[in-house]
Amino acid sequence: MGSEVDMKHFRQYIVASTEEEAVGLREAVGAKGLYIAGGTTVVPRAAASVEVLIDITRLGLDGIVADDSTVRIGATTRLADLASADAGNSLPLLRKAVMECATPLIRNMATLGGSLATIFLPSDPGLALLALDAEAEVLTPDGVQRLKMADLLKTGWFDPVWLIRRVLVSKQAPGEGSAFLKFGRNSVDIALVAVGVRLRLGEGARIESLRIVVGQTSAVPVVVDQVTEKVLGQDFRLELAGSVADEVCRAVKARNDFRASSEFRTHLIKVLVSRGLLQAALEAGYRDS
């Protein structure tokens, strides 16, 4: 009946019919259980100790709803749908990250919530959401909570029992620009470095807000607010992009491994941050005079 390698080790597949049921089950089985939506990480890569899968795809947690300022993205929304929906137009940074991610086949199954749960693996959409200062709405055993993702990064990320319900992101407005760049052989490979930039320029190219996130270069994505805060209020210019990139290199301890040295990764950070800043500035309306 097929070789053993075809058979994954899961022993129970339960389709949850309510969110509370899903969380209750997940709590009850502990580390032996995992939520499954698209399954593109769970199926090939779940630990051997995982026996129970809790399917969360029939809970109505997919779908994108937008109002004038905010986009609410259901956690089980497929990445492919995110890239093509109108919401993708109002969230160009997220769409750029999704389109650089994996392959079309995987994007047809993988979900945004799954991208968040696997951010350490790494995840391009997760990086984009950090750069966008997104909020996540989760169902915990104690009820619904809303949390800033950047804060979650500081406290150990999502508790695996929590059911991620949706993500809330502010639409990109006029005067804002963004960039997502990653360096690797192709999108399926894990990048050596990935960079997300979100920028808002005011009168005279004055930097009103800036966030830079560097991923895939250390164990967790790094939000370098301590660097970007220093340039708020200054006018954007090319030389500034270079000096910010230098500061980001100093702030991020790039890993050294068989895929690349830390020196090479640091060089990549410098290049990608500089380019990303310029791309974002141009999108925000900056013109070199």
Place this chain on the structure above:
Amino acid sequence: MTVDLIVNGQRLRVDCRPGETLLEVLRRNNYKSVKKACETGNCGACTVLLDGRPVASCIMLAAQADGREITTLEGLSADEKLHHLQEAFVDHGAPQCGFCTPGMILTAVALLEENPNPTRQDVRRAIAGNICRCSGYVKIVDAIVDAARRIATSGGRH
């Protein structure tokens, strides 16, 4: 567990283990066009259409496909008539060993459904998840672009 699939328009009820992949279940039910290669979701040889969208069946559990519609290459040719895509692949010499071909064609079916007049760049982007080790892709892209033209002029898939 019991899983109900709809494969090429036909109901298929299978008994399977929770850990069985959709790929395995399809192949043991004689849908041999669905190929087993990397088993990690990277190469696309296992591509099937799930509710019309190309997915990697090797990293999907059969349980995930319960109640869903699946299309394999076997479902493309009705009454022994080849689909325009199949004919175009033959005419252009697109298959070499042929192993990537079922997956390529299914991905192309979905592309042409969504974009009946794709550019070569559109085609390359769409097949980015289907690896061909033999050909260098040029004839595959030629065939898909030509099939789009044939479908448009004939008004149907055959």
